[in-house]
Amino acid sequence: MDDPRQQPSETAPIKLRPEIANAAVYQQGRPAPEGGFKLSSNETPFPPLPSVVAAIEGAAETINRYPDSAARGLVRRLAAMHHVDESQVAVGPGSIAVLRQLVTAVAVSGDEVVYAWRSFEGYPSVMTLNGPTSVQVPLGADGRHDLDAMLEAITDRTRAVLLCSPNNPTGTVLTHDEVERFVASAPSDVLIVIDEAYLEFVRDEDAVDGLALIADHRNVVTLRTLSKAYGLAGLRAGYAIGDPAVIAAVRASGLPFELTTVTIEAAKAALDARDELDERIETIVRRRNGIEAGLIDQGWHVTPSQGNFVWLPTGDDTLRAAEILERHGIIARVFPEGIRVTVGERESVEPLLTATAEIVRGLEV
Numbered sequence: 001m002d003d004p005r006q007q008p009s010e011t012a013p014i015k016l017r018p019e020i021a022n023a024a025v026y027q028q029g030r031p032a033p034e035g036g037f038k039l040s041s042n043e044t045p046f047p048p049l050p051s052v053v054a055a056i057e058g059a060a061e062t063i064n065r066y067p068d069s070a071a072r073g074l075v076r077r078l079a080a081m082h083h084v085d086e087s088q089v090a091v092g093p094g095s096i097a098v099l100r101q102l103v104t105a106v107a108v109s110g111d112e113v114v115y116a117w118r119s120f121e122g123y124p125s126v127m128t129l130n131g132p133t134s135v136q137v138p139l140g141a142d143g144r145h146d147l148d149a150m151l152e153a154i155t156d157r158t159r160a161v162l163l164c165s166p167n168n169p170t171g172t173v174l175t176h177d178e179v180e181r182f183v184a185s186a187p188s189d190v191l192i193v194i195d196e197a198y199l200e201f202v203r204d205e206d207a208v209d210g211l212a213l214i215a216d217h218r219n220v221v222t223l224r225t226l227s228k229a230y231g232l233a234g235l236r237a238g239y240a241i242g243d244p245a246v247i248a249a250v251r252a253s254g255l256p257f258e259l260t261t262v263t264i265e266a267a268k269a270a271l272d273a274r275d276e277l278d279e280r281i282e283t284i285v286r287r288r289n290g291i292e293a294g295l296i297d298q299g300w301h302v303t304p305s306q307g308n309f310v311w312l313p314t315g316d317d318t319l320r321a322a323e324i325l326e327r328h329g330i331i332a333r334v335f336p337e338g339i340r341v342t343v344g345e346r347e348s349v350e351p352l353l354t355a356t357a358e359i360v361r362g363l364e365v
């Protein structure tokens, strides 16, 4: 079983910061077995586009030189795409790195960062590295953020609130109206990050649009990634959009040269290929909806997913369920209370639904 909270076992010969000595090691999704499917990391099953590979090859010719430290070409492209000023965009090596910069900019040890739980397993690691205390507010029974409880969890020590929509791993979205009410009720000097890593797969028209909120709320930042719909997980590129003063602080919290020339050029090529990528995104959305319909037919009580993954609420039966999935060649992300399965290759759907049919027969749902 994947255990994201696995502890390092070696005793270090030097004096470590206690939070680092006790830190959980991020546990990556396991590789697929021979003939099986790796559906554990919410990656795209499609290979890189030829135009992206060509951009990588072109950039490879220049790697004796440092990259553009500010990745200006990429920032310009993102700003144009989102109709914002370049001063409103900060890029980094993956959105988790940008999130770390955001947290670095606002919080130190003794401060608090509020987020829903269960949510993206990278959040606790960011807090451990930066020092603030994680205040985890349990999801509601419907797998959605409990925004009232999150508001109540905000104290004088709160420096940031993370809202994840669609939520990883439950797939549920926050509505625009409820986030607008939340932002209006939260202190305006607390950073609110709307993590929209899976935005491109969202088809619910009521879902929050982080970008639309930043114009009226200077403390709101939307966090995006090129790892999912854009298919660049292996290159590491993510970005934040927000108020210029907040974005300046994010940039000040990063190191120079974090994005390589190869990543910058590949990211620009991927953004240019959005039409081609849209077809792939639609394929994944249709596949997700098909899997979800299949699960409901089998008797599963699924939370409606708007991401490129589905959530199996297997509860106490999780280990048995993971074994059945694995027997059918499916490597998924196993949590104590359920299993997240990425929407992957077309050929993975049949073994997945065969496995879930077997699992649900033994579940009390």
Ligand SMILES: Cc1ncc(COP(=O)(O)O)c(C=O)c1O
Pocket (backbone or CB within 6 Å): 041, 042, 093, 094, 095, 096, 097, 120, 122, 164, 167, 168, 195, 197, 224, 225, 226, 227, 233, 236, 237, 238
């Ligand atoms: C909700 C969420 N946010 C952020 C990330 C980090 O993405 P990356 O660092 O690859 O941009 C992930 C990755 O799975 C995620 O699920």
